[in-house]
Amino acid sequence: xxxxxxxxxxxxxxxxxxxxxxxxxxxxxxxxxxxxxxxIGCGLGLAGVGVFxxxxxxxxxxxxxxxxxxxxxxxxxxxxxxxxxxxxxxxxLGSIYGLSYWKQTEHRENGRKLRLFYGLLxxxxxxxxxxxxxxxxxxxxxxxxxxxFFLVTTEDRDPQVRRTGWLYLGATHFSTLILFxxxxxxxxxxxxxxxxxxxxxxxxxxxxxxxxxxxxxxxGLKAGLMPLHVWLPGAHAxxxxxxxxxxxxxxxxxxxxxxxxxxxxxxxxxxxWGGSLLVLGAVSGVLGVAYAIGQHDLKRLLAYHSIENIGIxxxxxxxxxxxxxxxxxxxxxxxxxxxxxxxWNHALFKALLFLGAGSVIHATHTRDIDHLGGLAKRMPRTAxxxxxxxxxxxxxxxxxxFVSEFLVYLGLFRTLDPKAGPTLVGAAFAAPALALIGAxxxxxxxxxxxVIFLGTPRSQQAAEAREADWSMIGAMGVLVACCLVxxxxxxxxxxxxxxxxxxxxxxxxxxxxxxxxxxxxxxxSAMGLLLLAITAVASLWLxxxxxxxxxxxxxxxxCGYAMPTARMQYTSSSFGQMLVGLFAWAxxxxxxxxxxxxxxxxxxxxxxxVPDVVLEEGVLPAIRWxxxxxxxxxxxxxxxxxxxxxYIFLTLLVLLFWR
Amino acid sequence: xxxxxIGALHxxxxxxxxxxxxxxxxxxxxxxAGRVGPPVMQPYRDLIKLCRKGSVISETTTWxxxxxxxxxxxxxxxxxxxIPLGSSFAPVSFTGDLILLAYLLGLGRFFTAVAALDTGSxxxxxxxxxxxxxxxxxxxxxxLGLLVLAKLSGSLQLGVMLGDSLTTxxxxxxxxxxxxLLSWFIVxxxxxxxxxxxxxxTHLELTMIHEVMVLDHxxxxxxMILYGASLKLFAFSALVLxxxxxxxxxxxxxxxxxxxxxxLLVAVVIGVVESTMARLKLTHVPTLLVAACLLSxxxxxxxxx
Numbered sequence: 001x002x003x004x005x006x007x008x009x010x011x012x013x014x015x016x017x018x019x020x021x022x023x024x025x026x027x028x029x030x031x032x033x034x035x036x037x038x039x040i041g042c043g044l045g046l047a048g049v050g051v052f053x054x055x056x057x058x059x060x061x062x063x064x065x066x067x068x069x070x071x072x073x074x075x076x077x078x079x080x081x082x083x084x085x086x087x088x089x090x091x092x093l094g095s096i097y098g099l100s101y102w103k104q105t106e107h108r109e110n111g112r113k114l115r116l117f118y119g120l121l122x123x124x125x126x127x128x129x130x131x132x133x134x135x136x137x138x139x140x141x142x143x144x145x146x147x148x149f150f151l152v153t154t155e156d157r158d159p160q161v162r163r164t165g166w167l168y169l170g171a172t173h174f175s176t177l178i179l180f181x182x183x184x185x186x187x188x189x190x191x192x193x194x195x196x197x198x199x200x201x202x203x204x205x206x207x208x209x210x211x212x213x214x215x216x217x218x219x220g221l222k223a224g225l226m227p228l229h230v231w232l233p234g235a236h237a238x239x240x241x242x243x244x245x246x247x248x249x250x251x252x253x254x255x256x257x258x259x260x261x262x263x264x265x266x267x268x269x270x271x272x273w274g275g276s277l278l279v280l281g282a283v284s285g286v287l288g289v290a291y292a293i294g295q296h297d298l299k300r301l302l303a304y305h306s307i308e309n310i311g312i313x314x315x316x317x318x319x320x321x322x323x324x325x326x327x328x329x330x331x332x333x334x335x336x337x338x339x340x341x342x343x344w345n346h347a348l349f350k351a352l353l354f355l356g357a358g359s360v361i362h363a364t365h366t367r368d369i370d371h372l373g374g375l376a377k378r379m380p381r382t383a384x385x386x387x388x389x390x391x392x393x394x395x396x397x398x399x400x401x402f403v404s405e406f407l408v409y410l411g412l413f414r415t416l417d418p419k420a421g422p423t424l425v426g427a428a429f430a431a432p433a434l435a436l437i438g439a440x441x442x443x444x445x446x447x448x449x450x451v452i453f454l455g456t457p458r459s460q461q462a463a464e465a466r467e468a469d470w471s472m473i474g475a476m477g478v479l480v481a482c483c484l485v486x487x488x489x490x491x492x493x494x495x496x497x498x499x500x501x502x503x504x505x506x507x508x509x510x511x512x513x514x515x516x517x518x519x520x521x522x523x524x525s526a527m528g529l530l531l532l533a534i535t536a537v538a539s540l541w542l543x544x545x546x547x548x549x550x551x552x553x554x555x556x557x558x559c560g561y562a563m564p565t566a567r568m569q570y571t572s573s574s575f576g577q578m579l580v581g582l583f584a585w586a587x588x589x590x591x592x593x594x595x596x597x598x599x600x601x602x603x604x605x606x607x608x609x610v611p612d613v614v615l616e617e618g619v620l621p622a623i624r625w626x627x628x629x630x631x632x633x634x635x636x637x638x639x640x641x642x643x644x645x646x647y648i649f650l651t652l653l654v655l656l657f658w659r
Numbered sequence: 660x661x662x663x664x665i666g667a668l669h670x671x672x673x674x675x676x677x678x679x680x681x682x683x684x685x686x687x688x689x690x691x692a693g694r695v696g697p698p699v700m701q702p703y704r705d706l707i708k709l710c711r712k713g714s715v716i717s718e719t720t721t722w723x724x725x726x727x728x729x730x731x732x733x734x735x736x737x738x739x740x741x742i743p744l745g746s747s748f749a750p751v752s753f754t755g756d757l758i759l760l761a762y763l764l765g766l767g768r769f770f771t772a773v774a775a776l777d778t779g780s781x782x783x784x785x786x787x788x789x790x791x792x793x794x795x796x797x798x799x800x801x802x803l804g805l806l807v808l809a810k811l812s813g814s815l816q817l818g819v820m821l822g823d824s825l826t827t828x829x830x831x832x833x834x835x836x837x838x839x840l841l842s843w844f845i846v847x848x849x850x851x852x853x854x855x856x857x858x859x860x861t862h863l864e865l866t867m868i869h870e871v872m873v874l875d876h877x878x879x880x881x882x883m884i885l886y887g888a889s890l891k892l893f894a895f896s897a898l899v900l901x902x903x904x905x906x907x908x909x910x911x912x913x914x915x916x917x918x919x920x921x922x923l924l925v926a927v928v929i930g931v932v933e934s935t936m937a938r939l940k941l942t943h944v945p946t947l948l949v950a951a952c953l954l955s956x957x958x959x960x961x962x963x964x
Binding site (some may be wrong): 373374376377380383387391394395396397402405406409410413414416417418419425428429431432433434435436438439440442443445446447449450451453454455456519520523524527530531534535537538539541542545546549550551552553554555556557558559564566568569570574575576577578579582 | 710711712713714715716717718719720721723725726728729730732733734736737740751753754755756758759761762763765766768769772773775776777778779780781782784785787788789791792794795796797798799800801802803805806809810813815864874875878879880883945952956959963
């Protein structure tokens with residue numbers, strides 16, 4: 001039942017943009033129709049997930065397929081159900097948001113294309129999550145990659161957008177290539193393209209190691225793990241904001257799903273796998289947020305934070321994998337529950353932040369943080385939503401980010417406990433890394449929120465900004481509510497997480513994998529509510545004091561200087577200067593400043609930015625070298641049909657005499 | 660009934676005692692400088708006076724400006740429920756309470772810094788940037804110390820980690836604990852903006868960290884900030900003291916007086932440090948904080964096997 005509902009839902013999503021193609025470019029009818037169909041599709045999909053969780057038995061659906069090795073084999077389990085929730089939730093909210101953000105009447109030339117691929121993206125992801133055949137999985141994967149490409153290049157008139165699109169397309173096809181190898185290896189071990197858990201004696205240790213490395217590389221590229229993240233910041237920055245929300249919130253998670261799924265199929269993971277994921281996750285987390293601090297472009301900054309959060313998720317997975325190697329149930333439960341809950345949480349708060357960023361960009365037409373300021377007065381509702389997202393992404397209580405990071409912390413601290421079984425003391429060093437990530441995220445979001453929304457406007461556009469429409473605020477409001485609910489009542493998510501853990505590690509006894517026995521989720525609720533209560537009392541006290549005493553309004557204290565201007569405020573670069581300096585060994589920031597100022601200085605300018613080191617100094621030079629190498633083959637390609645016919649003839653001749 | 664009395668005693672101490680520590684620090688510094696100094700109860704009088712005053716609010720600010728002091732105080736109050744004082748356990752104690760403690764203080768820092776940016780003043784932006792930057796290095800040091808305690812006690816509850824079993828650990832793993840103690844004392848000084856990291860008495864805005872963030876607050880809101888700062892000093896001092904002086908082994912009626920006396924001693928030590936040391940150059944602060952992290956990390960390595 002649940003699979004059928006999801007399949008119908010994803011079909012509705014897939015065709016949601018088609019009726020819009022038949023509507024005129026100059027009317028808004030098409031966008032309403034496609035949003036409605038997408039909402040119905042997403043509702044059906046979520047209903048399917050609900051049916052699965054309510055305990056209905058899931059049955060595998062199987063239809064034969066003409067492709068050799070291919071078959072339409074779909075089945076839902078705890079893992080796919082968990083990932084399906086953001087796949088249907090975020091696009092539904094994004095399409096409501098898009099009604100005002102990307103109005104057909106304002107974007108006549110690309111609005112219809114955008115909506116066509118916007119519906120196709122969740123449909124392909126849902127198909128991928130249900131697939132139990134690797135060829136079917138790859139079909140979903142490739143549709144997802146291409147739909148995403150067309151969404152990134154929505155504004156394809158802009159050469160910068162086209163360049164970013166090419167980079168994205170190259171990266172995603174590189175990962176597809178790796179996945180071909182991965183699934184071929186898996187098929188050679190299991191004898192078919194069906195995705196099923198392998199038995200110990202079916203796969204050799206070396207083959208399993210090769211599969212794991214391919215899986216970490218191929219899916220890690222999609223998820224944006226450092227140093228495979230090069231495509232990510234640009235693509236997120238160039239896409240329309242509700243597309244960025246879906247890409248960061250959902251599409252990246254498909255890489256995580258791939259890693260989780262493939263590791264669940266492999267028997268007896270060695271300790272090195274979990275250890276390497278932990279290291280990769282910690283590196284991604286710390287460097288991702290360090291890069292974010294150096295950015296001026298709001299959406300690039302948020303994109304780097306996605307890398308950070310993917311790092312936290314991968315740390316959880318690594319811990320779970322190590323726990324499976326050593327037979328430590330508590331590591332498995334806490335690591336996997338923390339990682340998977342962070343998949344949800346990141347989808348919620350990152351979508352919220354990208355939508356908030358979209359509202360800001362819609363109102364001011366700039367992505368440069370240093371041109372904004374004082375927006376909290378002009379756009380109070382957007383400001384509150386963005387603030388909630390910022391608190392959540394920093395992992396601060398009482399919002400949802402704290403809960404998942406808490407679980408990962410708890411798991412990492414457990415690696416020190418010798419009484420419960422074998423340990424891995426080195427893993428504990430990931431806990432201070434997580435603390436560093438959290439503190440850096442606080443620094444970064446104080447900067448972002450402060451520079452964009454507080455103080456005085458730094459430009460004309462910011463001073464004239466107008467509050468976003470109801471549909472944009474409404475979509476953000478739903479996400480804020482979700483963040484609050486998970487943060488205050490994490491116990492609600494516990495049964496779903498337990499189902500996912502059971503699906504990932506079926507060898508563990510079901511009674512041991514209950515999340516509630518390993519983590520004090522009740523205390524988190526109680527302390528969150530208490531914090532809110534104390535805050536309410538304190539603010540009431542302050543308000544009553546202020547109403548009784550004289551309150552006068554004056555200018556900000558400028559230490560005696562009477563003519564302050566908006567340009568004297570701290571900017572994002574000045575705010576991050578010390579931290580960027582501390583991480584200069586990895587970030588290699590660029591600065592342009594006047595060397596020596598004369599006694600009576602004239603006009604001077606200062607500029608600083610943090611480009612992506614891996615892209616600028618690693619990938620791009622490598623690509624240039626490869627294209628230079630391939631230039632030698634141009635001798636063969638003269639453009640004359642006769643020459644090509646000769647090549648074909650020669651090839652046939654060689655094949656004829658082969659052996 | 661007994662648990663209720665102890666809980667009430669805990670909260671009473673946590674609410675009433677902290678400003679006294681500021682008074683003791685002030686008195687110690689005065690003695691070192693050869694002055695009489697303000698009476699030790701002066702911080703209480705300052706707080707009461709501020710509560711009765713009116714306020715001046717900057718015209719550039721929004722509600723965020725008021726939320727800073729409110730959330731700052733609420734988070735420390737909530738955090739104090741988690742820190743064990745004179746009795747072996749705090750009123751709220753559960754597995755992983757240490758993580759909640761650190762993140763509650765992080766939430767307070769977030770709102771204090773955001774409220775500073777709300778004024779649009781370059782000075783307050785500067786203070787906020789410094790505060791969050793130094794916290795990035797202090798936080799790992801705190802967690803590395805917690806890892807050492809978790810490894811030694813085999814528990815993730817502050818009450819057990821800082822409980823009477825520490826007495827035996829001081830004998831067996833004293834070197835590790837001494838390293839953590841030093842590292843946490845550095846964290847205490849930086850988190851509470853004391854010399855050598857920041858001078859609470861400085862009059863030059865350019866050199867301030869915490870004080871400059873709250874330049875524009877006045878009246879009852881400023882009272883909340885000052886009171887919250889004293890609570891935070893109390894919280895960190897309690898952690899450091901419990902590490903030095905494990906509670907819960909002896910008779911309960913003796914523990915509380917010893918604990919409160921110990922806190923005053925910590926205040927005197929802070930006063931002595933402030934009187935005998937000069938402020939560090941701002942660019943040297945990160946170096947010392949990295950050293951604090953390394954101290955705790957060495958402590959963990961020593962007991963890793």
